Amino acid sequence: MTDIRNIVILTGAGISAESGLATFRGPDGLWEGHRVEDVCTPEALARNPALVHRFYDERRAKLAEVVPNPAHEALAALDRAWPGDLLIVTQNVDDLHERAGASRLLHMHGELQSALCAACGKAVAWADPLPPGSVCAGCGAPSLRPDIVFFGEMPYDMERIEEALAQADLFVSIGTSGAVYPAAGFVQMARHYGARTLELNLDPSAGSSYFEESRLGPASKLVPELVSDLLG
Numbered sequence: 001m002t003d004i005r006n007i008v009i010l011t012g013a014g015i016s017a018e019s020g021l022a023t024f025r026g027p028d029g030l031w032e033g034h035r036v037e038d039v040c041t042p043e044a045l046a047r048n049p050a051l052v053h054r055f056y057d058e059r060r061a062k063l064a065e066v067v068p069n070p071a072h073e074a075l076a077a078l079d080r081a082w083p084g085d086l087l088i089v090t091q092n093v094d095d096l097h098e099r100a101g102a103s104r105l106l107h108m109h110g111e112l113q114s115a116l117c118a119a120c121g122k123a124v125a126w127a128d129p130l131p132p133g134s135v136c137a138g139c140g141a142p143s144l145r146p147d148i149v150f151f152g153e154m155p156y157d158m159e160r161i162e163e164a165l166a167q168a169d170l171f172v173s174i175g176t177s178g179a180v181y182p183a184a185g186f187v188q189m190a191r192h193y194g195a196r197t198l199e200l201n202l203d204p205s206a207g208s209s210y211f212e213e214s215r216l217g218p219a220s221k222l223v224p225e226l227v228s229d230l231l232g
Helices: 013-017 042-047 049-065 070-081 096-100 158-167 183-192 219-231
Strands: 007-011 086-090 105-107 110-117 123-125 144-148 170-174 196-201 213-216
Touching: 007 070, 007 158, 007 183, 013 070, 013 219, 042 049, 049 110, 049 144, 070 086, 070 096, 070 219, 086 158, 158 183, 170 183, 170 219, 183 196, 196 219
Parallel strands: 007 086, 007 170, 086 105, 170 196, 196 213
Antiparallel strands: 110 123, 110 144
């Protein structure tokens, strides 16, 4: 890995599962007991805002019960020490990467601890319950909603992500299903631009065949090992 300078790392629910957070879509097709279609679509928000707001209030409160695990901490150590370009792109809406100390980071699917005004588009930090009708301090509209990218909405920072993939020497995917687009297509984009590609996952993903190498096992073991290799 001595010729690698620029790195893009994609993280998914698998990296936070070892901290005690449920994966986005479990084996039974549910997320924390709910159909994803009932809590993570614009239609669900319009149909039953109380349910959707309460669901994300509960997920936000759950953050106080969990802490970063060795995989988050290893990526934060890489962030501090890596001399080249590094971008950690997470599909997760938790704050465990930040709490571990990572800063070269973006949340492509939004954040639990943020509220978005559906009227003016302004996002603000939010740590408390967010009932329907909460008022935006920017425009005064009673239109705050969870700052979560629902199915059918455009993920954040796609242009920046593609620019980073175009410059990457190494693309690493950690704990992802390989089934949710556009993130599932990042490996093909990275290969198109000439990057090496590596998957770290507990089990083979829907996109494993696109990677040059897949390493199977818990993220808390595989990620520290990779970071140790990268930092020498």
